[in-house]
Amino acid sequence: MITAYLEGIPGFYENEDIEIRYCIFNNEEEVCRKSMYMEYKKPVLVGLYALSEICKDLKEYAEDDITIKINDPVLLEQINGTTTTKNRDILKMAETTRTRMRRVNKTIEVVDVSTDRQELLKWNEILKF
Numbered sequence: 001m002i003t004a005y006l007e008g009i010p011g012f013y014e015n016e017d018i019e020i021r022y023c024i025f026n027n028e029e030e031v032c033r034k035s036m037y038m039e040y041k042k043p044v045l046v047g048l049y050a051l052s053e054i055c056k057d058l059k060e061y062a063e064d065d066i067t068i069k070i071n072d073p074v075l076l077e078q079i080n081g082t083t084t085t086k087n088r089d090i091l092k093m094a095e096t097t098r099t100r101m102r103r104v105n106k107t108i109e110v111v112d113v114s115t116d117r118q119e120l121l122k123w124n125e126i127l128k129f
Contacts, residue, residue: 048097
């Protein structure tokens with residue numbers, strides 16, 4: 001069982017880098033911890049780019065059950081395809097991200113921890129770098 005914790009931190013000004021943090025656990029044992037900076041992306045797209053990036057490291061665990069824990073209900077809606085936005089950039093990037101996730105594993109589960117206090121505290125603790 002693979003559990004990944006993911007966070008995308010936007011830069012709110014043009015030419016300010018975004019930060020993507022994630023940590024991957026295989027049966028409660030940490031196997032990967034990364035914090036990377038990327039060039040500026042629109043703040044509404046940062047979570048989708050973060051999901052795309054984590055898929056690169058999850059390829060080697062394609063045969064396992066994968067759960068990605070996030071703290072972003074809007075990102076969860078975008079991935080599930082239930083968002084009501086009409087923004088073409090978001091819709092296009094969401095479809096691209098879903099395709100990348102399906103290439104890794106057709107049953108990747110994305111879970112929002114923002115409503116569960118204990119999971120949110122654990123998520124915050126794990127993603128402190």
